[in-house]
Every structure is written in structure tokens, then in C-alpha cells.
Amino acid sequence: MDSKIKGRFGFGMMRLPLKGEDIDIEQTKRMIDYFIANGFNYFDTAHGYLDKRSELVVKEALTSRYDRSKYVLTDKLTYMHFNTEEDIIPLFNSQLERCGVSYFDYYLVHTVNKDNIGHYRKTRAFESVKRLKEEGRIRHMGFSFHDQPEFLDEVLTEFPYVDVVQIQFNYLDFENPSVRSRECYEICMKHGKEVIVMEPVKGGRLVSIPEEATRVFSDLNSGSPASLALRFVSGFEGVRMILSGMSTFEQMVDNVATMKDEKRLSTEEEKALSKVVSIINGKDIIACTSCRYCTDGCPKKILIPDLFSCYNSGNLGSWDASYHYKNVYTVDGHGKASDCIKCGKCEKSCPQHLPIRNLLEKVAAKFE
Numbered sequence: 001m002d003s004k005i006k007g008r009f010g011f012g013m014m015r016l017p018l019k020g021e022d023i024d025i026e027q028t029k030r031m032i033d034y035f036i037a038n039g040f041n042y043f044d045t046a047h048g049y050l051d052k053r054s055e056l057v058v059k060e061a062l063t064s065r066y067d068r069s070k071y072v073l074t075d076k077l078t079y080m081h082f083n084t085e086e087d088i089i090p091l092f093n094s095q096l097e098r099c100g101v102s103y104f105d106y107y108l109v110h111t112v113n114k115d116n117i118g119h120y121r122k123t124r125a126f127e128s129v130k131r132l133k134e135e136g137r138i139r140h141m142g143f144s145f146h147d148q149p150e151f152l153d154e155v156l157t158e159f160p161y162v163d164v165v166q167i168q169f170n171y172l173d174f175e176n177p178s179v180r181s182r183e184c185y186e187i188c189m190k191h192g193k194e195v196i197v198m199e200p201v202k203g204g205r206l207v208s209i210p211e212e213a214t215r216v217f218s219d220l221n222s223g224s225p226a227s228l229a230l231r232f233v234s235g236f237e238g239v240r241m242i243l244s245g246m247s248t249f250e251q252m253v254d255n256v257a258t259m260k261d262e263k264r265l266s267t268e269e270e271k272a273l274s275k276v277v278s279i280i281n282g283k284d285i286i287a288c289t290s291c292r293y294c295t296d297g298c299p300k301k302i303l304i305p306d307l308f309s310c311y312n313s314g315n316l317g318s319w320d321a322s323y324h325y326k327n328v329y330t331v332d333g334h335g336k337a338s339d340c341i342k343c344g345k346c347e348k349s350c351p352q353h354l355p356i357r358n359l360l361e362k363v364a365a366k367f368e
Contacts (some may be wrong), residue, residue, distance in 0.1 A: 002105055002139060005072050008234060008242055009259035010042035011035050012198070014049040014291065015245035022054060029061045031252045036070065038256045041199045044243050046076040046110060047095055048296070059100035065177035073101060076110035076144065077125055080296075080349070085123045092132065107132060108166060109143035109353055111293075114151055114315060140164065144198065145353035149183035156191040164240070166196040168351070171232045171273045171279060173199075178287075178353065185236065194240040199231045201244065203289025208313075210283055213276040216331060220272055227258040228250070232273060236263050285312050286359055288351055294346035294356060300335030304346055304356060307337050313361045325367045 011032070017024040035041075044060060045054045055075070062071060075095050082091050083220055096102065120126065129141045142164035145152055156165070167189045173179035188195050206229045209217075216361050217225055226244075233242050242259070246252045265273070290305040298304070306329040314321035330336045337360040346356045 003240070004069075004105065005042055007040045008240060008261060008262070009040050009161070009255065010044050010074075010196070010241050010243040011040070012243040012245035013043060013045040013054045015203075016050060016054070016057060017247050017249075023050065025057065025058055025061060027249060028057060029065070031246065031249055032062055032065075033248070035256065036066070036258060038127065040259070042072045042074070042241055042243075045099065047081050047091070047098075048078055048293070050292075051296075055095060055098040059275040060096060061129065068101065072105040073099065074106035074108065075099060075104050076108045077129060078110040079116040079119045079125075080213075082123065082223045085125075085128060088125065088128045092137070096137075099204060102186075103136065104138045106142065106164070107138040108138045108141070108164075112143045112145050112155060113147040113351075113353075115348060117155070118151065118343060119150075125136060126162070129160060133203055137147055142166065142193075142196070144196075145184065146353070149180050149187045152184050152187045153190070156187065156193065159193065160191070165193045166198055166243075167199045168199045168202075169195070169233055169236075169239070170200050170202050170206060170229055172202055172277055178256055185238075190239050193238075195238050196241040196243065197233050197239055198243050199289055200233045200242050201226050202287075203245070203291065204313075205280075205287070205289065205341045209276065210279055213279040214280070216272050217276050218245075220269060222269055223258065224254050226254055228265070228269060228273065230255060230258045231263060231265055231269075234259070235264050246314055284315050286354070286362075288312075289352060291351060293349040296349065297345050298335075299343060299345075300336040300339045302337065302340060302360070303329045304360070307363050308359065310364055311359075314366060322367055325363075336368060337361070338368055 017027040045058050047055060082088055107129055109120060109129060132138045133141050140163040142162045144166035148291060163330060167184045167234060169181045169185060173181040175182060185195060207226050209225055217228060222228060233239060244255050246255060286308040288305050289306040292305055294304045309327065310321045310325040340360045342357050350356060
């Protein structure tokens with residue numbers, strides 16, 4: 001891992017604070033300043049984040065305000081933004097320009113899975129990124145991964161020259177049969193690759209937990225649910241970086257406090273996490289992380305993550321879930337769950353491999 005990196009905590013620029021539908025630049029700057037002032041310097045973006053606005057925010061809020069030596073920046077090569085091998089370098093150049101830098105510290109082949117690996121192979125994406133590293137235009141290369149451990153083993157065998165692997169890793173997915181975080185982590189260790197963790201709080205799902213789970217944590221007096229989730233991940237050897245997509249200054253303060261003073265979980269805290277896993281798994285909850293990849297190209301402009309959030313909130317007892325469904329997320333041209341035409345575009349882009357079309361039927365049945 002790059003010696004420039006300070007600490008093991010990274011700022012994921014995918015869930016930034018919003019003012020209405022606009023990114024709150026001033027609060028983002030404040031968060032970046034606090035992050036750097038507290039000794040951290042790793043930032044993570046991608047071309048498609050926040051409707052292609054994240055890279056531009058990186059330029060406005062970070063790279064135009066800090067010397068290049070003060071931060072480590074990661075960007076990604078995403079399959080949906082290029083069609084041929086010849087498209088890769090122009091896309092890469094545009095990303096450098098949008099971010100306001102002359103090189104990336106890390107550049108990752110993005111969200112690798114069985115559905116898109118054919119595209120990456122055909123366009124020689126890994127080879128192109130390797131060449132960028134050899135030319136000094138990036139310092140390190142790797143890939144982010146959303147699939148099963150057997151396939152991860154295959155990819156690392158095929159492309160052994162990558163430096164790092166970014167995986168989804170948290171206590172809820174540790175033994176989840178559809179994610180299998182533990183096994184993916186073990187495959188990375190088998191191949192001697194350092195791990196970058198994404199979704200340590202599962203897109204906020206491990207913060208907004210059921211009331212009975214909250215009581216389990218309250219009895220511990222061990223800090224916020226987010227802090228316990230971060231501490232779980234930080235306890236694993238080989239985990240070099242833990243990303244958090246923070247959307248408020250308060251979240252930044254809480255996470256920084258946890259990661260500045262990393263403490264291993266106690267036996268009591270580990271038992272509490274196991275109880276919370278059982279509680280969450282006992283609820284009818286949609287495992288959406290609100291990455292919003294699914295909303296791009298939806299012909300009915302359905303705000304899928306927001307509708308899933310309403311569904312989860314309703315099942316956890318929130319009194320205003322129905323109000324938000326009817327009056328916030330299905331107005332101004334955004335379709336209802338029942339408006340889905342079953343085209344399947346959303347499912348092809350979902351890193352969690354959710355059966356979105358079927359789940360929208362459940363949402364419609366609940367609220368309509």
C-alpha cells in the first residue's frame with residue numbers, strides 16, 4: 001500500500017451531503033478539512049458517483065484547495081462508461097481533468113463480477129490499467145469486487161499483478177450466503193493482496209437498525225452502531241483501508257473518533273454483534289446499500305433505493321414511511337413501484353445482485 005497513506009480510514013465520495021438534489025459543497029469542504037486535520041488523507045471516487053458529479057466535487061472541494069502531497073486519490077474504470085479498448089485512455093484522461101490532478105494514486109477496475117468480466121476481458125481493461133501504472137500515470141492498480149469467492153479466486157489467478165482488492169466487508173455480510181464477506185477476505189489473503197473495505201456499515205443499514213438491536217448496543221455503552229461496525233472490520237489483518245461514505249459532518253466526527261483510536265472488539269461486543277445479526281436477519285429487510293447504480297437509465301425514473309428505504313423503514317415500525325413513499329419519492333416525474341416495466345436494467349447494475357423487479361412488487365403491495 002502507498003506509504004503516503006495516513007491511517008486506515010478513507011473518505012468515500014459517493015454519499016456526500018445534499019441540499020435538495022444539489023451537493024452541499026460547503027459542508028463537503030468542512031468535512032474534508034476535518035478529515036485531513038485529524039490525520040487522514042485517502043479519498044475514493046468514481047466516474048458515475050452522484051450522477052457523475054463526484055469527480056467534479058473532488059476538484060472543487062479537495063484538489064483545488066490542497067497541495068497534491070496532502071491527499072491520496074482513487075478513481076475507477078467502470079464498464080458502463082466505455083465500449084472498446086480504444087475508449088479507455090480518453091475516459092481516463094477525462095477523469096484526471098475532472099478531478100484536477102495529473103495522476104491517480106490508485107485506479108481500480110470497478111465492480112467486477114461474472115456479468116461484466118467478459119466486457120473487461122474483451123476490452124483488455126486490466127492490461128490497459130497495468131500499462132497506465134507502468135507509464136506512471138497511476139501509482140497502484142486493483143479492482144473492486146461484487147461476486148462470490150470462487151470467482152474472486154479466478155480473477156486473482158488471471159490477473160495476479162493487481163496490488164489491492166476492494167471488497168464489501170461488514171459484520172452482517174460476514175457469513176451472509178449471498179455475499180460471503182469472510183470467504184472473499186480469505187481469498188485475498190491467500191493471494192497476498194491487501195484489502196480495501198467498502199460498505200463497512202452497509203450503506204447505513206448498520207446505523208438504522210431495529211429498536212431491539214439498538215437496545216443490545218445501548219447496554220454495552222460502547223459508542224454508536226457505526227463505531228462498532230468500523231471496529232469489527234478494523235480487527236482483521238490485511239485490511240489496509242476502510243472506506244466510509246459519510247453524508248453529514250456529524251457522521252464524519254463520529255467515524256474519525258473511532259478510527260483515530262482503533263480498539264479491538266471485546267468478547268462481550270462480539271457476542272452483541274452476533275445478537276444484532278440475528279435480529280436484523282429476522283426482519284423482512286431489503287439488503288439495498290443505496291449506491292444508486294440502479295437508477296441510471298430507469299425508463300420510469302423510479303427512485304429504487306428510496307422506495308426500498310421506505311419499505312425497510314415501514315417494516316421497522318416507522319410511522320412516516322407511507323407518507324414519504326407517496327409524497328416525496330413518487331412525485332415530480334418519479335415512478336411508483338408498480339410503474340416498473342420489468343426491463344431489468346437495474347438488476348444488471350446492482351452490486352448486491354438483488355431481484356429488484358420482484359422486490360418492487362413487494363413495495364407496491366405494501367404501499368399501493
